[in-house]
Amino acid sequence: SSQGDYSLALAGLRGCVSQGDRCYVEPFFKDVEREVREEEDDLSAADSVVNEGIIFYNQKIQPIDSEYKEGREYILSEFVKEGSYGEVYSAQDVNTGFKFAVKKVSQKRFHSEEVGTWSALRSPRVVEFFGVVREGPNVFLLMSLKLGSLSQLIAERGRLPEDLSLHYHLQVLTALEYLAKKRVAHLDIKADNVLLSEDGRDTFLCDFGHAERLDNQGQNLKGSETHMAPEIVKGEPRGAKADVWSSCCMFLHMLSGCQPWTRYYTCRLYLKIANDPPPLREIPPNCSPLTSEVIKLGLQKDPAKRSSASDLKEKTARALKKGNSLHRSLVLVGTNLHLNV
Numbered sequence: 147s148s149q150g151d152y153s154l155a156l157a158g159l160r161g162c163v164s165q166g167d168r169c170y171v172e173p174f175f176k177d178v179e180r181e182v183r184e185e186e187d188d189l190s191a192a193d194s195v196v197n198e199g200i201i202f203y204n205q206k207i208q209p210i211d212s213e214y215k216e217g218r219e220y221i222l223s224e225f226v227k228e229g230s231y232g233e234v235y236s237a238q239d240v241n242t243g244f245k246f247a248v249k250k251v252s253q254k255r256f257h258s259e260e261v262g263t264w265s266a267l268r269s270p271r272v273v274e275f276f277g278v279v280r281e282g283p284n285v286f287l288l289m290s291l292k293l294g295s296l297s298q299l300i301a302e303r304g305r306l307p308e309d310l311s312l313h314y315h316l317q318v319l320t321a322l323e324y325l326a327k328k329r330v331a332h333l334d335i336k337a338d339n340v341l342l343s344e345d346g347r348d349t350f351l352c353d354f355g356h357a358e359r360l361d362n363q364g365q366n367l368k369g370s371e372t373h374m375a376p377e378i379v380k381g382e383p384r385g386a387k388a389d390v391w392s393s394c395c396m397f398l399h400m401l402s403g404c405q406p407w408t409r410y411y412t413c414r415l416y417l418k419i420a421n422d423p424p425p426l427r428e429i430p431p432n433c434s435p436l437t438s439e440v441i442k443l444g445l446q447k448d449p450a451k452r453s454s455a456s457d458l459k460e461k462t463a464r465a466l467k468k469g470n471s472l473h474r475s476l477v478l479v480g481t482n483l484h485l486n487v
């Protein structure tokens with residue numbers, strides 16, 4: 147393929163990949179999902195291990211003779227963290243030395259939605275998806291490696307300054323605005339899935355393991371309990387507004403250092419989230435009125451009354467501007483952002 151478009155870099159590819167705007171590669175991954183399940187019974191196939199996939203980023207990630215095998219073309223190194231449905235490692239391409247992140251998903255838990263939704267997204271606020279390779283009973287998802295996550299920063303700092311929290315919340319709302327335009331719901335917005343740039347100024351949404359396309363109103367429960375929106379726990383149709391609720395739960399997590407509900411309840415939270423008023427009592431008292439207003443609008447229990455990502459983004463930007471002390475916090479986070487990955 148010519149320079150700049152996404153070439154089908156591995157043998158046996160059936161995905162549709164187009165230049166420019168990324169099409170969904172759903173058809174290919176639905177097959178993989180089915181085939182992997184079929185292969186599950188016949189493990190004798192394991193010795194002639196199937197190796198196929200789609201690599202979007204083949205300047206730095208280079209299959210050799212149309213194969214890209216773990217332990218041969220690329221090496222997994224230290225374990226980074228538990229992602230949704232699989233472990234995340236840092237990895238290096240043997241040929242080019244390029245470092246990236248890999249999530250290894252077992253055959254039982256591969257969700258083609260993670261690739262089908264993510265491969266169609268391209269935004270500075272969404273971590274770049276490099277490709278996916280199936281190797282026998284496992285599927286490996288490749289993405290750009292980031293130093294650390296927002297959850298690590300909150301754990302290290304206890305809580306974040308209000309203006310830095312507003313800055314990160316604004317960036318996540320920008321990502322959600324883009325996802326809503328692409329008709330994708332992430333459904334697991336939380337600090338674990340928001341990665342940071344080296345200087346701590348930029349955030350990147352990752353882990354689309356729970357993501358869904360918005361045109362099909364899936365009913366199965368997804369995402370992390372503390373950040374689940376009322377319509378999700380009640381199994382009602384949900385859309386982009388569920389991500390807005392979760393982003394405000396994450397905003398509370400940044401401001402107070404604790405995930406919402408966890409200081410008041412140790413039991414399963416589904417019923418509390420469905421029946422209790424929104425956790426507005428967890429807004430720190432020293433927050434500015436504009437910041438409190440953003441959280442109140444994002445934690446409306448009725449999704450129809452809840453602000454959209456776009457509306458909430460405008461209000462968040464105003465709250466940030468009014469505070470006008472962001473530069474100090476960014477210098478602070480930049481200098482001592484020594485997250486251990």
Ligand SMILES: Oc1ccc(F)cc1Nc1nc(-c2ccncc2)cs1
Binds near residue numbers: 229235288293355
């Ligand atoms: O869904 C995925 C598909 C492919 C990946 F390589 C990773 C993930 N999921 C996550 N990755 C991280 C992470 C990555 C890199 N550095 C710190 C954290 C946190 S959740």
